Amino acid sequence: MSEEDFIKNIKFINFLKLRASFGIVGNASIGSGNYYDNYRQGGTSYNGNPTLYLNNIGNPDLGWEQLQNVDVAVEFALFGSKLTGELAYYNKQTTSTILSPGLSPSTGVPNINRNLSESRVLNEGLELSLNYRIISKPTIKWSVGGNISRNYNEVLGWELGPDAVSGGTNDTRVVKGLPLGVNYLVRYYGVDPADGLPIWLDKAGKQTKTFSLDHRVFAGSVMPDYIGGFNTAAEYKGFDLSVLFTYVIGGNIYDNSGKYQFMGVSKKNWNFREDFYDRWTKPGDVARYPRLTTDATNYPGLPSEDQFNSTMFLHDASYLRLRELSLGYSLSRTTLDKLKIRSLKFYLSGSNLLTFTKYPGGDPEITRDFENPQDRNLSPNVTYLTAPTQKTFVFGINLGF
Amino acid sequence: MKQFIKITLLALLVFNISSCKKFLERPPEGQLNEEQALKTEADLQAFSNGIYTLLADAAFYGGRLQIMNELLGDQYRGEFFTGDYSEIYKRQNSIFGGTRDGFYSKGYEIIARANKVLARLDLATSQRNLIEGEAKLFRGIANFELVRLFAQPWGYSADNSHLGIPLRTALDLTSQPRSTVAQVYTQIIADLSSADALLPDVTTNGKFYSATKWAAKAFLAKVYFQQNDFVNAYKFANEVIASNKFTMDAGFSNRFSLGLSNEGILVIADDVNGFRPAGELRGAFKSDAGLPNFRFTDQYYAIATARASDLRKAAWYSTTLQAGFNLLTKYNLNNFALPIVHLTEMKLIRAEAGAETGGSNLAVAIGDINQVMTRAYGSTAFNLPLNASAAAVIAAARTERELELVGEGNRTQEIKRIGARSGTNVDRRGSLWNCNGFILQFPKAENDANTAFIMNIEGGCF
Structure with a gap:
């Protein structure tokens, strides 16, 4: 647009570009052959005779999943190209989602892939990135930048019950009117100081000391409200310094391994975590966690330790992290000429050096490798002994001849 | 000539489109649709052979069925069971649990395959009685084992009008409500009686x-x-x-x-070269290569070995293979x-x-x-x-x-x-024989597929 006549004359605009796109696409990452019945010759015989199996029945009504994508963005450079940036908006809506839920297991066939005709999932986002060059001289340079994005997602239409599609074993759900991958948990209210047993809230919000899966409500979301980062870079004579912070605001982490760590060295031989020390030990104690038990079923109503999913293990996912810090010194031309080398730079850099978070379970940046796509989509922030992001320190010398 | 070329091109185009369509519209390699898979009596017999392996699948008679029943019983120490096993042992099975879900689905898989066989008896000729009899036997057995675990027993209510399991006599995808226990047993007896009439009294290999x-x-x-x-x-x-x-x-x-x-x-x-059953059964009980999950209580072991001359003591139990535990040796073969x-x-x-x-x-x-x-x-x-x-x-x-x-x-x-x-x-x-939790809960998916599906009442047992 900056080439257009009506903008060419505006002095403070150096560059301006508007881009927009619209499209409807399908989803290619869906297994083939779902359209047909799936009979297969058995690999093993029975009693010396050949076998034949019906692995699944086909769905001749299967059609394309549709993703409707609208994309608008403005790229700009202003004030002598000192301020550059981009503002982008996208809106993606998936309809006729292909999933394989909701078939009664007594049909005796595995779930079949089908289009959920009433499904509509919205992904909407606004992303802003800005960079400002404060000083830009041969001997001294300084710039700052940052970005923030708001990704919003909501299930606009959905025909199945709350447990029909879950994020694998991770207690996240798909529910109309809520973000994709919402947690579905019993609310933990606190500890009864008298006996150290947990107090839960039932669906109506009433306190109860009897756990029940019927008390589950939609609580929390594994999607953050905002994510982004900010950085600064400076150069002075031979020195250069760059700093990058990243942050996440809002959203939750569901600490799925916490429920076992909480039990410690009991049935499952897990290690006990230090933050669980804050628990009830004697009448009158006001503690964050209930009294010690080797078996979760000692808490009334809890069927087994596997069902011990509650907001007790749901945490705020916000964090601020010093992602990268790098300090370098390059030798000057004159020195280099004397040494007869082309370049020499010493540098010291580190990544993930500092993290500010309220999350007690270790690293709040969850990068999990789920085996199935449903888990990846629905439970990105559900941790199960996820390895933390590594902290690195690098000292280096760059020598060029 | 021009006309001829035009027609030829058009014909080629049409031909190409149709052949292309054929090329695209087929199942992936190795996958057969019903027309390709079930063509002859031999195919139907092979399909029925497959059901034997489903019956003895790890998730059914290959172990899970016995495990579910043994867990609910009163002969084992409960403190070593975790997760799903613990829930079932404690007779407080809940709506979630892959161990139970897998068992339930396997039972209905047997029923669905038997129903498919019965729907395709048009293919059967000389072996029709055998094939039909097998399908009815499989369906009868699966319904019997399922209704015993997912419903209160026969005699729980005077007229057995209490809820049983969904009865399925055809393979279809609609959700089915639970039939009464009386209805389920009527179906089981009808199937088994029919199988009795249809099946041979000897097999080909004796x-x-x-x-x-x-x-x-x-x-x-x-x-x-x-x-x-x-x-x-x-x-x-x-x-x-x-x-x-x-x-x-x-x-x-x-x-x-x-x-x-x-x-x-x-x-x-x-069959060394084919299907080998009972892996899950051995996994739960086999006691000569590690400590199994299932360990008898001292109370039961004392009852089982009360008579010193009982030959089953030496044949089926060990207290020494894994010191300090009363274990079963019945399944100790590989x-x-x-x-x-x-x-x-x-x-x-x-x-x-x-x-x-x-x-x-x-x-x-x-x-x-x-x-x-x-x-x-x-x-x-x-x-x-x-x-x-x-x-x-x-x-x-x-x-x-x-x-x-x-x-x-x-x-x-x-x-x-x-x-x-x-x-x-x-x-x-110390539980009452008819306490609520003494049966398994249905998989939550039944209720998700049909909100009117009535789940079992949980709890109330020891």
Whole structure:
């Protein structure tokens, strides 16, 4: 647009570009052959005779999943190209989602892939990135930048019950009117100081000391409200310094391994975590966690330790992290000429050096490798002994001849 | 000429489009649709053969079925079970649990495949009776095992109008509500009776690795016995025994062996080059290569070994393989053929049903229980006198039944049957035989597919 006549004359605009796109696409990452019945010759015989199996029945009504994508963005450079940036908006809506839920297991066939005709999932986002060059001289340079994005997602239409599609074993759900991958948990209210047993809230919000899966409500979301980062870079004579912070605001982490760590060295031989020390030990104690038990079923109503999913293990996912810090010194031309080398730079850099978070379970940046796509989509922030992001320190010398 | 070229091009184009369509519209390599898979009687027979392996799949008779029943029983130490096993052991099974879900789905997979066979009998010719009989036997067995675990037992309500399981007689995708227990048993008996009429009395190779009418009769005996219908239980157990096709093994090491037992009425073959059953069963109980999950309570072990001369003590138990634990050794082979139903159980049914029905049956019953006890104790020392009372025979039959069928998924159903028979609570853990949690919960997916699906009531047991 900056080439257009009506903008060419505006002095403070150096560059301006508007881009927009619209499209409807399908989803290619869906297994083939779902359209047909799936009979297969058995690999093993029975009693010396050949076998034949019906692995699944086909769905001749299967059609394309549709993703409707609208994309608008403005790229700009202003004030002598000192301020550059981009503002982008996208809106993606998936309809006729292909999933394989909701078939009664007594049909005796595995779930079949089908289009959920009433499904509509919205992904909407606004992303802003800005960079400002404060000083830009041969001997001294300084710039700052940052970005923030708001990704919003909501299930606009959905025909199945709350447990029909879950994020694998991770207690996240798909529910109309809520973000994709919402947690579905019993609310933990606190500890009864008298006996150290947990107090839960039932669906109506009433306190109860009897756990029940019927008390589950939609609580929390594994999607953050905002994510982004900010950085600064400076150069002075031979020195250069760059700093990058990243942050996440809002959203939750569901600490799925916490429920076992909480039990410690009991049935499952897990290690006990230090933050669980804050628990009830004697009448009158006001503690964050209930009294010690080797078996979760000692808490009334809890069927087994596997069902011990509650907001007790749901945490705020916000964090601020010093992602990268790098300090370098390059030798000057004159020195280099004397040494007869082309370049020499010493540098010291580190990544993930500092993290500010309220999350007690270790690293709040969850990068999990789920085996199935449903888990990846629905439970990105559900941790199960996820390895933390590594902290690195690098000292280096760059020598060029 | 131009016209000709145009027509040729057009024809080529049309031809190309149609061939392209054909090329695209086919299932992926190795995947067959029904037209390709089921063309002949041999195909239908191969499909039916596959159901034998489903019946003995890890998630059904290959172990899970016995595990579910044993967990609910009262012979094991509960403190070592975790997760799903712990829930079931504690008789507080909840709406989630992959172990239970897998078992349920496998049972219905057997039923769905049997229904498919029955829907395609048009392909059957010379083997029609066998194929139809097998399908009905499989469906009857699966419904029987499922209804016993997912519903309160026969006799829980006076007219058995309490809820059973969804009944499916055709493969379709709609959700089905639960039928009553009476309806489910009616279907089971109809299927097994029909299988009895259709199936042959011998197999082609003389082994009982495929279905015969004796398997159908043996299951009818089991079903009627579970219903405390002793006249019919006696009748069918008697027919199986009187066929003289099966003989009691001399000792106790062959029931789960590679073809050494003569007791098996329906046996899943172990084939080195094919299907090998019972992996999950061994995984849960095998005690010679590590400590298994299932460890008997001292209370049960004392009962099981109360009589010093009991040969089953040395044959089936060990307290030394894993020091400090009372373990089962019944399944300690690496592989074995898996009897689904066997002659010892028929003898025990005839013994108890014979005592219950009385008259001339009582003498037969005394003969049966004495045969079982003579083998067990290595002598006639504990045998009942020939004028023993019916009550004494019943008591002995119940005791021997528990000991003979240890680890085979028997005990829980006995607690319920005896409860329904006389209102007696024999559970050593102190639960009432009809407490709510004494059955498995349905998978939540049934309720997700159909919100009107009525789930079981949980809890209320010890």
